[in-house]
Amino acid sequence: MRPVAIVGAGMIPFGRRDDDNLMDMLAYASLNALDDAGLGDKGVQAVYVANMGAGMLNHQMSVASALVDRLSLLPAAAESIENGPASGASAIKNGLLAVASGYYDLVLVVGGEKMRDVSGWRATDFVASMTHPTAEYIYGITLPGMAGMFTRLYMQKYGVTREHLVQVAIKNQEMGALNPYAHVESRITHEGIVDSWHSRVNNPPVADPLHLYDVCPVSDGAAAVILAPLDRVKEFKKTPIVIAGFGQATDTHTLQERDDPTDLKAVTLAAQQAFEMAKMKPSDIHVAELHDAFTILEIAESEHVGFFKKGEGAKAVEQGKTKLGGQIPINVSGGLKARGHPVGATGVAQVVDIVWQLRHELPKERQVQNAVNGLTVNFGGFGNNVLSFILRRGDK
């Protein structure tokens, strides 16, 4: 396999985008990435589109075929990738393999989701459709419900407290408030969501022990990257970001079948594969985007990828180790918690945020100084299909 780099990255602001349909959003993000690469509309040989729910949410299928035409990229190859909330990272992996194999030189990967076309409860039901149909879904489980039970177990086993979750929420919304691409742009305070008795209205329980501000919003959004072989990066204007490693692993569909439901084995395995391929270790990573659809997941994933020992992720949050300027800044974009979670877009958006970090392009209040290596975790299902990437700043 030949090494592959990201030579273009683009995103559109996440949120509620009433005026855009799914194809608009995918096109805008793609054009932003193509512009970023200085590529125009020439040369893309293949397009991979990550999307989880256009068929259910927007009554549209074959979005990749539609997008290549919309972007005038014909006759480029085009495929849609659906892998739950890990669709974005899956699409990048497929694009990466296509370039690494030598079959294609220039690949566009774009992920997007238009979730706000439906009501909140339909969106929640749509996401729940990835649970086991006869063992979970039929009993009314939702992803917040699963995360609530997971959180309770994690609290019992590792001593995580609600205070730790609150600190993750405050940190990520603080960063989201600085990110023009974030869905949730408002800061929250400890007083407003915990201390004041008014917080019972501001921050009501969603799935005990998780509260409103522990949960990511339902968002519209799209993000895109352009992949090229490392030996062609000099043709592009921006600092190349090398995909140094990647990993993917799966776990049981139902949580109940796992020996220990608090053990996110697929996260551990995916990260281990990525570290092995990149010939790095967790301490080599300068910035990370973890899949914090729920605040507990940031803490749990930070342990499972190896940044902290099991049971020490919460203490790391308490000590400020995961803040900007800390030992390992996590979700400096605001994460899913604040940037938002348009499911098909998320895995690509995480990579785009790391690309911007490693190029040192962000304003100083969000830039991790001298960042060279970054890691992402895109968490599908409830940890039953997980991908991780390690990116490294390349030489221009």
Place this chain on the structure above:
Amino acid sequence: MPIDLELESVLRPPEVSMVPYPPKVVTLANGKQMVVREITREDVPRMLEAVRPITTYERDYYDIVASRVYAELLAWYRWRIVNEFCLIAQIDGMLVGLVNSRMLNAKTGMSLHTLTTDRGLRIGSHMFAAKMEHHIEYLKQEEVLIVAESPIGFRRWMIEYGLEPTNIPHELGGALSFRLSKELYYATKDRLVVGDRPVPKELLDKAMEDIIVVDEKTVAQKICGVKGR
């Protein structure tokens, strides 16, 4: 406009005096202090100025809600609606939301509208709660009839409060009303109604000094978002 006082006395609906709503202060999720207080008929022109631009935003039925609020407040100002009240929410004097409602009779309240211009902080929930608080605790009513004009309103009021469906047409367009009974109010109060009294003098003075209305562009951004390409 010249008024024929004799005819006017016929046209004006009779009003009963309503006890005032005591102001309160609510701490929002972002830590800001929001003063909730009742306004008087004399404040209505300022409110009309604030509401008028919102009548053009289709998003989340703001156009319908704002148009009706405009008409209801104007009717209150010019004595064409009976026993209406309006509570407003201010942060540092800035208007961020309002609710209006009226007494249908001594026993029953008729909830009119909830309109917020700063979104994502549950200001609407706080303001709706304040409206119900006024009806049940201060006006001593037995029930309030409620409808929602937007899915957001339905989710907030009907679902969060577990309101009871009725067969009573609501005066807002004739949709069947949901009912908040006194019993249901007190059953949900701990969970949904918050606020501190008395409001610290400095905060209340700031709120009373002026009702600051943000410019139209800012309101549009707050209601419709600023997400572009």
